[in-house]
Amino acid sequence: MRLFQSESDIETLIEKFNTCTLPADAWTHESHLAMGVWYLRQYNLTQAMLLVRQRIIIFNSSVGGLVSFERGYHETLTWFWLKTVDAFLDRFGRDKSLIETCNAFLSSEYALRDRALLFYQKEEVLSLEARTFLVMPTNTSLPF
Template identity: 35%
Template sequence: MTELPFRPFPDDAAILRVGQGLLDHSLPRAEWTHEAHLAATTWLVRDRPDIAIDAEIATIIRSYNVAVGGVNDDTQGYHDTITRAYLSGVQAHVAARPSGESLVACVNALLGSPAGRRDWPLHFYSRDRLFSVAARRGFIPPDLASLPGPC
């Protein structure tokens, strides 16, 4: 049996736990994985219209990082350009999914797609540009190709 390149979520409840844990800072830091980032963002985009995701995502993640003992500086913690690149991918993914689809099916489809890969932003950004301090501090536009959704 071939191992998946990502850890799929077993059900909607597991995704809700991650999303709520991000918002209320109860998610253990060790569980804030790449998959958790994408699952929580998908839940926020899809199921939380009360949250203005484009305006609030930076504050949500920065405050979570600090609450669990992390630091947001020039070398670690919140990275605005990576976050906003993935947010554009999540928004495009959610918009293309069938209405009525379960949250877990939507999230696992994203994780299994090119937009769910850890290197996905490098399709749009050169490595030096993406991993620059300027890109961490604030959104900078891509230099290789346009992102699929709003930024």
């Protein structure tokens, strides 16, 4: 997992994401998660979800990202990852620096790429329904 070297690296990532100047190949799993950490340090979960949804769709369109039934914005995974970051922040604390928080999250089990599969069946989370609408996890025995 790539960690950030400075807070300015994270701030630059967010600025470029928000202004649609981030290269498409820089929009990695780590970038998505760092963006989630940044937004949830600024906004509550509901506000962050509304803003992130809008900004991902705009960003994807700006870089010519393919939007189809199989690719593009994913409502359930966006919610899942923001909910996961929010749960991490509740445990880790919201009073630490951005770089410390972001790198601690990225280094944790919370950031594992296939974490959603602990909560969802693969076919379920890859479905058109889950891409379009929020589908709640089927495995509710695990806390976020």
